[in-house]
Amino acid sequence: MPELPEVETTCRGIKQYIEGQQLTHVIVRNHKLRWPISSEIKHLKNIKIEQVKRRGKYIIIETQQGAFIIHLGMSGRLNVIMNEPKKEVQKHDHVDFVFNQDIIIRYTDPRRFGSIFWTKTNPLEHFLLEHLGPEPLEKNFTGQYLYKKSQKSRLQIKKFIMDAKIVVGVGNIYANEALFASRILPFRLSNTLRLEECNLLVKNIRTILKTAIKKGGTTLKDFLTPEGQLGYFSQKLLVYGREGKPCIGCGARLSSSRIDNRATVYCNYCQN
DNA sequence: AGTATCTCCTGCGTGC
DNA sequence: TGCACGCAGGAGATAC
Secondary structure: OOOHHHHHHHHHHHHHHHOOOEEEEEEEOOOEOOOEOOHHHHHOOOEEEEEEEEEOOEEEEEEOOOEEEEEOOOOOEEEEEEOOOOOOOOOOEEEEEEEOOOEEEEEEOOOOOOEEEEEOOOHHHOOOOOOOOOOOOOOOOOHHHHHHHHOOOOOEHHHHHOOOOOOOOOOHHHHHHHHHHOOOOOOOEHHHOOHHHHHHHHHHHHHHHHHHHHHHHHOHHHHHOOOOOOOHHHOOOOOOOOOOOEOOOOOOEOEEEEEOOEEEEEOOOOOO
């Protein structure tokens, strides 16, 4: 269930192995992802990787001839396989990016909600990326910005901050956490938020994502082993997955509900 | 144009 | 032991 911190960790993880390296070819075992993988990819040969970047939850691998745009969906992973050319291919190992020096970047995705695109034009202008809002950790994501946007919308605030056109990278788990930290009820309509609340919300989204990225970083080494896990849930979640358990603020039982059919957990007393 | 709902998919946990 | 079911989740497509 990759959220932005996991995608960032994945980026950092593969970066050190493939930047400047020669991609010899790509093996596509199953092209049926969220969008079908272009058959063009199978014909790529011997391309130098220039840079690995991230935009929102998209991983961008820039090469001398074009760029890969990879989204991990909800169950996707990119694993680094080193010096194990005969490592058994498993059921959901859909794509291998094969490098010389015995390095394979293997895309695994049981639910196939992810996607892999190849583009020869600017990846940031790809139809999936062009409309994306600001990065939550960049300077242009401010309380003032969020306030201005929020006044024009009547979406429930939780859904609003999960909208990639408003800000990228805030998934369900961190939306719950950020609203709890900001003492804002997730049901509030966006246009009822005050500027101070938007300031606080922006600050908390930032802090929570940064902390999570740090935690991801500490498990980076494990992640890179073939059996590696990201240690995703090692982060302390204060509300997500804790419905019915005591609120760490006031001790009351945390409530749960659904917004946009997503699990929503909150404290009826601390948040308003 | 803004908002609500539907949809893609598999694995896992739960209840009968 | 097996089956049916609900849930998890990102985000574009479609419907209002």
